[in-house]
Amino acid sequence: MPSRMIVSRELADFLKMIAHPDRLRMIEELRLGEKDVSSIAAALSLPATRVSQHLAQLRAHRLVDERRAGRNHFYRLSHPHLAAWIVDALQFIDVRNRLAEGDHIDSARALWTAQSRNTSH
Amino acid sequence: MPSRMIVSRELADFLKMIAHPDRLRMIEELRLGEKDVSSIAAALSLPATRVSQHLAQLRAHRLVDERRAGRNHFYRLSHPHLAAWIVDALQFIDVRNRLAEGDHIDSARALWTAQSRNTSH
DNA sequence: TGCAAACCTGCGAAGATATGCAGATAATGG
DNA sequence: CCATTATCTGCATATCTTCGCAGGTTTGCA
Numbered sequence: 651m652p653s654r655m656i657v658s659r660e661l662a663d664f665l666k667m668i669a670h671p672d673r674l675r676m677i678e679e680l681r682l683g684e685k686d687v688s689s690i691a692a693a694l695s696l697p698a699t700r701v702s703q704h705l706a707q708l709r710a711h712r713l714v715d716e717r718r719a720g721r722n723h724f725y726r727l728s729h730p731h732l733a734a735w736i737v738d739a740l741q742f743i744d745v746r747n748r749l750a751e752g753d754h755i756d757s758a759r760a761l762w763t764a765q766s767r768n769t770s771h
Numbered sequence: 772m773p774s775r776m777i778v779s780r781e782l783a784d785f786l787k788m789i790a791h792p793d794r795l796r797m798i799e800e801l802r803l804g805e806k807d808v809s810s811i812a813a814a815l816s817l818p819a820t821r822v823s824q825h826l827a828q829l830r831a832h833r834l835v836d837e838r839r840a841g842r843n844h845f846y847r848l849s850h851p852h853l854a855a856w857i858v859d860a861l862q863f864i865d866v867r868n869r870l871a872e873g874d875h876i877d878s879a880r881a882l883w884t885a886q887s888r889n890t891s892h
Numbered sequence: 893t894g895c896a897a898a899c900c901t902g903c904g905a906a907g908a909t910a911t912g913c914a915g916a917t918a919a920t921g922g
Numbered sequence: 923c924c925a926t927t928a929t930c931t932g933c934a935t936a937t938c939t940t941c942g943c944a945g946g947t948t949t950g951c952a
Contacts, residue, residue, distance in 0.1 A: 657883050658792040660864050665790035671779040687899065700941065702899060712865060721898045721949045729863045736782070742850050743781050744833060762778050808929060821911070823929055842919045842928045
């Protein structure tokens with residue numbers, strides 16, 4: 651059995667699952683703790699249906715855990731460290747070329763990890 | 772300008788670029804240094820055309836650098852640390868469920884980072 | 893009960909990816 | 923020059939993703 655191929659496929663599936671702008675922002679949104687669907691949708695200015703669909707995918711891949719309270723569904727990261735690991739990826743991206751001059755990786759990192767209320771989202 | 776959306780899009784593009792079993796194995800193959808197209812193709816048992824196409828994509832996203840020597844094209848990781856960062860992702864995957872019983876993340880990591888000659892690829 | 897709020901799921905069209913094949917380039921060795 | 927080796931590029935097809943919309947489920951509350 652080509653175990654190595656299995657690992658690379660699993661890895662690719664995992665990466666595909668998080669490789670979407672909305673889902674990345676959602677993961678970042680859950681960095682500090684659980685949130686319900688409406689809160690996430692409002693924070694990111696996305697239609698709730700879309701957020702729900704993304705969450706269903708993340709749930710299917712066990713990247714988030716669900717907790718129901720009344721009619722609200724609260725989601726949290728299954729691996730709290732995931733958000734930090736994603737931020738580390740910024741070092742591999744030439745963000746400099748695409749943001750305003752003077753910006754660099756550190757500012758991108760700061761921007762990304764800043765609280766929602768402080769950012770120009 | 773929604774800088775945060777720009778960052779999330781860049782991040783998603785980067786993740787999509789590496790989210791492919793072949794490309795992951797290629798990155799891993801380049802972990803220890805440069806290799807030419809044929810060597811990579813042979814090591815991974817992939818058609819050279821496909822390897823070349825993948826490399827063209829990675830090149831376009833500046834994830835690999837090219838060096839030509841004669842009729843061989845040698846590629847290396849633009850960010851040598853990339854391979855290690857990818858290996859870190861194994862902690863987020865339930866490899867246990869999909870490999871033979873008794874395997875766990877550490878063995879998956881060992882498998883993944885093992886030299887080609889030591890692995891059942 | 894009945895209605896509304898908060899989510900979820902199914903479906904289909906549009907768009908993005910993957911991949912083999914044919915043909916094009918570039919360097920090497922007669 | 924010509925053939926050969928190593929690699930690249932263009933193209934068509936098959937497959938996967940995304941995303942809105944319509945309709946369904948569960949819970950809270952009057």
